[in-house]
Amino acid sequence: MNVIFGLVFIISSVVLLFTSPESVLTAMLSGGEKALSLTLKMVVIYAVWMGVFSLLEKSGLANKFAKTLKPVNKFLFGPLPEKANDFMSLNISANILGMSGATTPFGIKSICELEKHPNTGYAIAMFFVINATSIQIIPSSVLALRSSMGASSPADIILPTILATLLSTIIGVILVKIFIKKKV
Numbered sequence: 449m450n451v452i453f454g455l456v457f458i459i460s461s462v463v464l465l466f467t468s469p470e471s472v473l474t475a476m477l478s479g480g481e482k483a484l485s486l487t488l489k490m491v492v493i494y495a496v497w498m499g500v501f502s503l504l505e506k507s508g509l510a511n512k513f514a515k516t517l518k519p520v521n522k523f524l525f526g527p528l529p530e531k532a533n534d535f536m537s538l539n540i541s542a543n544i545l546g547m548s549g550a551t552t553p554f555g556i557k558s559i560c561e562l563e564k565h566p567n568t569g570y571a572i573a574m575f576f577v578i579n580a581t582s583i584q585i586i587p588s589s590v591l592a593l594r595s596s597m598g599a600s601s602p603a604d605i606i607l608p609t610i611l612a613t614l615l616s617t618i619i620g621v622i623l624v625k626i627f628i629k630k631k632v
Contacts, residue, residue, distance in 0.1 A: 485596065486593070486596050489592055489596050490549075490589070490592060490593075493547070493588055493589065493592050494547065494549055497542065497545065497547045497588070501538060501542065501554075504538075505538075510534065510537070510538055511534060513537055513538075513541065514533055514534040514536075514537035514538070517533075517537040517540070517541075518533060521533050521536060521537065524574055524578070524621065525570070525571040525574050525575065526570060526571055526630050528562075528571060529561055529562070529564070529565055531557075531561045532558050532561035532562050532565075532568075532571075535554045535555075535557040535558035535561060536554075536558045536575060538554040539551045539554035539555045539558055539575075539579065540578065542554060543578075543579065543582035543583065543584065544582075544583055544584060544585050544586075545584075545585070545586050545588060546584040546585070546586050546587035546588040546589050546590065546591070546609075547588055547589065549589070551579065551582075555575075555579055558575065559572060559575070562575070569628075570624075570628050570629065570630045573624055573628050574621070574624045574628075577617075577620040577621065577623070577624050578617060578620065578621070580620070581613060581616040581617040581619075581620045582613060582617070583610075583613045583614055583617045584609050584610065584613045585610060586606070587605060587606065587609045590605060590609065591603060591605075591606075
């Protein structure tokens with residue numbers, strides 16, 4: 449894939465050099481500036497949310513939240529180890545808040561916990577599907593992208609996002625329940 453992107457970059461740079469040489473450097477600099485600006489905005493959003501989740505973990509609210517989600521998790525994943533349930537609850541709640549990149553550490557920790565126990569293939573498959581479809585109530589990453597690109601009303605995507613992610617998650621859960629059997 450890197451080869452393809454490299455070729456596209458080289459070919460487009462050569463074409464620009466011959467068709468509009470004065471715009472090559474300008475285009476590269478403005479693209480780099482936009483990329484850096486977007487990266488800084490996304491880092492700030494993730495830092496805030498990761499701080500919030502760190503506070504939730506340290507205050508014990510994360511454990512209370514995990515216990516609240518335990519019946520839902522048991523229905524979706526079957527019986528879970530306690531630590532895996534905690535990390536899965538944090539991962540799912542981060543996904544609901546639309547922090548796609550910030551969910552990764554919780555997802556990795558929960559899979560590591562699940563792999564320590566036998567017969568967790570079903571739970572891992574279901575967890576993968578739920579993460580891939582990820583219900584989002586507040587798509588904060590997309591809102592940040594839209595606002596950084598100057599969208600006139602970045603929040604227009606909230607309802608369509610809720611509907612699309614809810615539908616895709618429901619379909620994914622149904623398909624996992626049909627095609628993958630739980631081992632008890």
